[in-house]
Amino acid sequence: MTTGSDYPYRFERTTTIGPLRERHADLEAGTDTGEQVMVAGRVMTVRGHGKVGFADLVDSTGRIQLFAQLDVLGEEGMEAFTQIGVGDIVGVEGEVAMTRRGELSVKIAGTTMLARCQRPLPEKWHGMSDVEVRYRQRYLDLISNEVPRAVLVARAKVNQAIRRFFDERGFLEVETPLLQPIAGGAVARPFVTHHNALDIDLYLRIAPELYLKRLLIGGAEKVYELNRSFRNEGVSTRHNPEFTMLEAYEAYVDYGDTMTLVEDLVLSIAAAVGADSLEGPFRRMTMFEAITEATDRDLETPWRANDEQAIRTLADELGVRTEPMWSAGKVLFEIYEMRVEKELIAPTFIMGMPKDVSPLAKDHRSIPGFTEHADLVIGGVEIAPIYSELNDPDEQRRRFEQQAQVRAQGDDEATVADADFLEALYYGMPPAGGFGLGVDRLLMQLLGLTSIREVIMFPTLKPER
Numbered sequence: 001m002t003t004g005s006d007y008p009y010r011f012e013r014t015t016t017i018g019p020l021r022e023r024h025a026d027l028e029a030g031t032d033t034g035e036q037v038m039v040a041g042r043v044m045t046v047r048g049h050g051k052v053g054f055a056d057l058v059d060s061t062g063r064i065q066l067f068a069q070l071d072v073l074g075e076e077g078m079e080a081f082t083q084i085g086v087g088d089i090v091g092v093e094g095e096v097a098m099t100r101r102g103e104l105s106v107k108i109a110g111t112t113m114l115a116r117c118q119r120p121l122p123e124k125w126h127g128m129s130d131v132e133v134r135y136r137q138r139y140l141d142l143i144s145n146e147v148p149r150a151v152l153v154a155r156a157k158v159n160q161a162i163r164r165f166f167d168e169r170g171f172l173e174v175e176t177p178l179l180q181p182i183a184g185g186a187v188a189r190p191f192v193t194h195h196n197a198l199d200i201d202l203y204l205r206i207a208p209e210l211y212l213k214r215l216l217i218g219g220a221e222k223v224y225e226l227n228r229s230f231r232n233e234g235v236s237t238r239h240n241p242e243f244t245m246l247e248a249y250e251a252y253v254d255y256g257d258t259m260t261l262v263e264d265l266v267l268s269i270a271a272a273v274g275a276d277s278l279e280g281p282f283r284r285m286t287m288f289e290a291i292t293e294a295t296d297r298d299l300e301t302p303w304r305a306n307d308e309q310a311i312r313t314l315a316d317e318l319g320v321r322t323e324p325m326w327s328a329g330k331v332l333f334e335i336y337e338m339r340v341e342k343e344l345i346a347p348t349f350i351m352g353m354p355k356d357v358s359p360l361a362k363d364h365r366s367i368p369g370f371t372e373h374a375d376l377v378i379g380g381v382e383i384a385p386i387y388s389e390l391n392d393p394d395e396q397r398r399r400f401e402q403q404a405q406v407r408a409q410g411d412d413e414a415t416v417a418d419a420d421f422l423e424a425l426y427y428g429m430p431p432a433g434g435f436g437l438g439v440d441r442l443l444m445q446l447l448g449l450t451s452i453r454e455v456i457m458f459p460t461l462k463p464e465r
Helices: 017-023 070-082 131-136 136-142 146-167 210-217 255-272 287-295 302-303 306-319 328-339 393-408 421-425 438-447
Strands: 032-051 052-059 062-068 089-100 106-115 192-195 200-204 222-230 242-251 284-287 348-354 371-377 381-388 434-439
Touching: 017 032, 017 062, 032 062, 032 106, 052 070, 052 106, 062 070, 062 089, 070 393, 106 328, 136 146, 146 222, 146 255, 146 438, 200 284, 210 242, 210 302, 210 421, 210 434, 242 255, 242 438, 255 302, 255 348, 255 371, 255 438, 284 287, 284 421, 287 302, 302 306, 306 328, 306 381, 371 421, 381 438, 393 421, 434 438
Parallel strands: 062 106, 284 348
Antiparallel strands: 032 052, 032 089, 052 062, 089 106, 192 200, 222 242, 242 434, 348 371, 371 381, 381 434
16 A cells, blocks of 8 residues: 655665566466565556556666556555556565566565656657657656667766776776866867956866876876766757767877777777777778779879869869968868768778868878878767877977867867967976877767767757747
């Protein structure tokens, strides 16, 4: 029978549903076990047949049938059972049994109302079909749809796999500031806020890169951070203003070594979430090779000849919109992004990026005007930039100055100079490889989902009118 208030403080479960089902998976139909249990969860269906009643109870581990009988509960107990509604959270006690129809059940001896559901749940068979409503009311999405529940579990497995991977390789997990005096470490527009006590503007970090490199300078040779970063950009199937990023840096290696590390990491993450279709080795190719393969056009020859007009002409022929103030490197990168990247479905490392769009990576050893910056692309989506990290302070100063000129021309995503980071570089940073991996984007690809908002439980949305 229902006892106490409709909102009691606790309910002492003796088991959850998943393990209970596992223990009795081979139980024959029509068998009583004699095992008394106390389980709790949300009621998803209720149906009655006079002297008997049934309900489906769900917790985070599974679903089980509740079986109520008048000759067991009595009039008062049966009345209490009939007061249970769809969506109510209840605790029950009783014996585990397999019905004659082969349904594992709890034969109820008593019920406890734990929380009333005072709003109607989504319709049983169709769940929540309105995507916008699903994102706004994620709690209802989790109740009625299996996909977000699976994503929630997969994210936890990804985080565990990342930490296990780096711990096994001797990396230190570290933390760096979310609020930064300068928004550095990436080419992006930041969010700004004001600190009243210090009377200064601060920025939500767009990347932890420059702080992690400070740790390399200080002698920490292998570091990583699983972090939240923020970029004041549009919302799309690939972008959310708040997102999860993994960054890691290792001293005395270059981007070739780091590409191997990233490949091993991605395969470990894929295995953790059961994405067996992802296999190595990942393809490696230069940006020029990728452009030629996708468009049948040669841009390496005009690039090496410093023929900027030929590159712009090819962009026009390929239908890629450019701006007059853009450098040849920016135009080349736009061609790659617009005509090539989305065609790279199998995991591929694109090796080498124009220096104009890569201010924090070392000069390329064989391609003039390029840096040793590779991008891992999976399913047509950039997953991880990988660098041979720039550690020459004078060259880094020149790169910051070039970015300042770009910013002065109206590009508010250009990198801002960080004087303290430059000062730190003058004390010497070892050669290093580093990368940033978009965890949300990778999980989206591994689970076969089409929008980043499917893997972010509470994505950024426009306010409701």
